[in-house]
Amino acid sequence: MSRDAREWVWEHSSSKGTARLVLLSLADRAADDQCVAWASLASLVERTNASRTAVRDALVALGTSGELTILDHLEGPQRSTVYRLPRAAAWMAKTAAARRMDPDAYVEPPTASDPVPGLDEEGEKDLRRYGIWPRKGTDSGTSRRTDSGTSRRIPAPRGAGFRPRHGTESDPQNRREPKLNRKDSSSGAAVTPISGWQVDAASHSWARQNGHLDRLGEDGMRTAEAKWRAHRAGHAPRPAAAWARDWRSWIAREHPAARPSLYAVPGAGTGPTGGMTRAQAHTAALLAAVGEPTTAREV
Structure with missing residues (x-):
C-alpha cells in the first residue's frame, strides 16, 4: 500500500520542497490503506537530508494544509510519533469503492x-x-480522540512566533527555484487512453538533451516506446502530462541493445580461432575495422 500512498503524493499533493520529501518518506512507510506510518524526527532528518529545523517547519506546513495529522493516542517503536496521511486515505478509499463497481x-x-x-x-x-500500539495510560486512546477521528493538527515548533521569512514549504536552498504547480494537478484535467497519446515535442527534446536519443538511437527509441505501450495497454486513461512522465521514466530505464562482441573477426566465428590468442584476436578485429592487414608489420 505504500506504493499507492507515494503515488498520491506524486500526483495530487500540493506540498513542495522539504515538506514533499517528508510526506514521501512517511508515505513510503504507510503499511496499508489506512495510510498510517510512524517516524521519529531524527529518522526524517536522516531520510530527507534536511536540517532539523527544516523538517519541523515542513511538518507544520503539512499539518496546516491538512495533508498530515498526528495520531497522538498511538505510538510506534521506541515511542516514535505516529502520523496519518488523511487525504491519501480518502483518495484510496474513493478509488477502491469505484473499482469494486467497475475495475476499469x-x-x-x-x-x-x-x-x-x-x-x-x-x-x-x-x-x-x-509495531504501532496505543500510547500507555490513554485507555486505548479513546479519551484523547478528537471529533475528526483520532488525530490532531501538528503543533508549531518551540519558539513563539517563529516563522521562516520565505514560508514553511521549502528550505533556504530552494528559494531561487520557482514554485510551480503540476500542470495536471487541477481536477479538470482531460484524460486520454494510451492509444490516443503521442510523444510530444517537449518529451523529444528531453530525450535528446539527456542523452537518451544518442544512447538508444532512433530504432532503440521506437522499440522502447512499443514495449512501453504494450505494458501500459490495460491501464486506465490518464492526463497527457501523466503519460509523458511515465514515458520519460520508462525511456530513462531502458537499456540499449547488446553490442557485438569485440572477438568477432570478419569471416570468422565469434571467438578466437586459428590458434590466435585473445590479445591477437582483439588486434585482428581492430585492424580489420580500419582496413589494415592482420599480419604482423615490420617495425
Missing part, C-alpha cells in the same frame, strides 16, 4: 470534500503488526 472505471481526481475514512478500533488492532 475512471476515478475523478481527489477533492477536499472527499470523506476521510475513520480509524476504528479494529483498524488500530491491525496496526499492531507494524
Whole structure:
C-alpha cells in the first residue's frame, strides 16, 4: 500500500520542497490503506537530508494544509510519533469503492470534500503488526480522540512566533527555484487512453538533451516506446502530462541493445580461432575495422 500512498503524493499533493520529501518518506512507510506510518524526527532528518529545523517547519506546513495529522493516542517503536496521511486515505478509499463497481472505471481526481475514512478500533488492532500500539495510560486512546477521528493538527515548533521569512514549504536552498504547480494537478484535467497519446515535442527534446536519443538511437527509441505501450495497454486513461512522465521514466530505464562482441573477426566465428590468442584476436578485429592487414608489420 505504500506504493499507492507515494503515488498520491506524486500526483495530487500540493506540498513542495522539504515538506514533499517528508510526506514521501512517511508515505513510503504507510503499511496499508489506512495510510498510517510512524517516524521519529531524527529518522526524517536522516531520510530527507534536511536540517532539523527544516523538517519541523515542513511538518507544520503539512499539518496546516491538512495533508498530515498526528495520531497522538498511538505510538510506534521506541515511542516514535505516529502520523496519518488523511487525504491519501480518502483518495484510496474513493478509488477502491469505484473499482469494486467497475475495475476499469475512471476515478475523478481527489477533492477536499472527499470523506476521510475513520480509524476504528479494529483498524488500530491491525496496526499492531507494524509495531504501532496505543500510547500507555490513554485507555486505548479513546479519551484523547478528537471529533475528526483520532488525530490532531501538528503543533508549531518551540519558539513563539517563529516563522521562516520565505514560508514553511521549502528550505533556504530552494528559494531561487520557482514554485510551480503540476500542470495536471487541477481536477479538470482531460484524460486520454494510451492509444490516443503521442510523444510530444517537449518529451523529444528531453530525450535528446539527456542523452537518451544518442544512447538508444532512433530504432532503440521506437522499440522502447512499443514495449512501453504494450505494458501500459490495460491501464486506465490518464492526463497527457501523466503519460509523458511515465514515458520519460520508462525511456530513462531502458537499456540499449547488446553490442557485438569485440572477438568477432570478419569471416570468422565469434571467438578466437586459428590458434590466435585473445590479445591477437582483439588486434585482428581492430585492424580489420580500419582496413589494415592482420599480419604482423615490420617495425
